[in-house]
Amino acid sequence: MTIDAAGLLSRMFAAAVDAAAPAIRIPPNLPPAPLGRTVVIGAGKASAAMAAAVDANWQGPLDGLVVTRYGHAVPAGRISIVEAAHPVPDEAGLRAAEAILDKVQGLGPDDLVLCLISGGGSSLLSLPAPGISLADKQAVNRALLSCGAPISEMNVVRKHLSALKGGRLAAAAAPARVVTLVISDVPGDDVSLVASGPTVPDPSTRHQARAILDRYRIDAPRSVLEHLARPESETPKPGDPCFAGSLAKLVATPQRSLEAAARVARDAGITPLILGSAIEGEAREVGIVHAGIALQCAGYGEPLELPCVLISGGETTVTVRERGRGGRNAEFLLGLGLALDGHPGIAAIAADTDGIDGTESNAGAVLKPDTLARAAALGIDAEASLRANDAYGVFDAVGDLVVTGPTLTNVNDFRAVFVFGRS
Incomplete structure (x- = not known):
């Protein structure tokens, strides 16, 4: 089965937003x-x-x-x-x-x-x-x-x-x-x-x-x-x-929007699992936890066989340490990407359903298997960017931002981690 990971993730995010129109x-x-x-x-x-x-x-x-x-x-x-x-x-x-x-x-x-x-x-x-x-x-x-x-x-x-x-x-x-x-x-x-x-x-x-x-x-x-x-x-x-x-x-509510996204995945033959609609915590650490679950699916077929998608909502937080351009969804994805270490069979999206990730102009970003490798080829140190709260800069440089403009609704953050292959 040929899978357009970014396309599926984008359709799921659109469904989550539309459910709250x-x-x-x-x-x-x-x-x-x-x-x-x-x-x-x-x-x-x-x-x-x-x-x-x-x-x-x-x-x-x-x-x-x-x-x-x-x-x-x-x-x-x-x-x-x-x-x-x-x-x-x-x-x-x-x-x-x-x-x-x-x-x-x-x-x-x-x-x-x-x-x-x-x-x-x-x-x-x-x-x-x-x-x-x-x-x-x-x-x-x-x-x-x-x-x-x-x-x-x-x-x-x-x-x-x-x-x-x-x-x-x-x-x-x-x-x-x-x-x-x-x-x-x-x-x-x-x-x-x-x-x-x-x-x-x-x-x-x-x-x-x-x-x-x-x-x-x-x-x-x-x-x-x-x-x-x-x-x-x-x-x-x-x-x-x-x-x-x-x-x-x-x-x-966030739960209704997550359910709408899950239906999109199910219709595409992908098994969805809603991890929760009220997940909180430091964005980069929540990313690490999501990476652990995704790697378990990719390596052992549990808790879900492949292909599957892990869906979550809620509102993470960012403790600002430096003055980079961040956004909690971009910071979640950068933490996730570093923990996945370039896994070839996992992609993800994280975006705010209002169309604005924090104070930036983007809704969020998409993490592709090669996102951080492309950033490294441009001379970007992803770990240093995370320390500087500059996740936006990483995804902007490689063209992986999600830009929707104001959606005129708001049921908080949407995250989906698509696991479609083994390493």
Whole structure:
């Protein structure tokens, strides 16, 4: 059987992205129209596409505003779209958050707030808590992004430094009914963590937020530490009356996208194995683990006979040591490639379903059996590049980047390791 490894991996990634398309996932999950007003708000990399799907399928009157990442806007009819910075918040995000807060003021119990939430909303919906400046919040965000903390811990901190996140936006909208449609990008699909849960109860505490700052030795500004020391920094908890009658619904998840990719493999006669949709850890180390499983398949036919493909999702982390051009998916692949040591029968893809790997312009990359050999022929030391957090540079030099542009959805990272031959 002739196998186009790169072609199969690309089709699997496309299927994973398509399974989370807002145009498909939003219409069947829309709530009934209310007796009163319908106000649409939202934040995230997919929020503009979600808003467009609402506008196209909502029969009654509505108005609203959502904020998305620069380059991710699409026309959404009656719903205004604002672009702002990600992953570090900026002034545009602050102004958008203020406008969203204004949109939900003065509503009554017959009104509906339809909130559209997807990954990236934590930085896009950025209204610092009283006493904290945007600059101070930016400093904390930068430190969190480079320290290797998982998204769950980063968002605990973000919730407690915000005037909107951690359920505070729902409190501001009360007594209106709030229905939140969520495209999940977090391991475990905890809706309180997606975009730091602006409209859902927050079980975490300010004490946990302070402990996370201490654990990663983050030198937080004085305003942040003073805020976390005050009881009013606590977020609304489960059971708070502000959540009465409100609902949060997952409309797209990483697991569904992995299942869609597995069907592509199965249709091609390749046996898929989903390792997990919530895999976390240092990207390069997760790559080593995936390499170990792939080599076991290639060498011993277990846990799967060849040809097979190992599929996983979740969100790895990168502890930034130097100033190379990285991206967690590229760093995963470089760690994987070094561990595979040029195995001729294994190829892989790793890419972010939003089309952006970290802060770079690519979604991720493809690792072919000869990728690192071609890099070496160009004088590139792959091990040195990994130490420098410069995985992007390796894959860019050999033409193995995956570039899609913004996909307008986000169910986090997609990884597939295709084992098709023995050494």
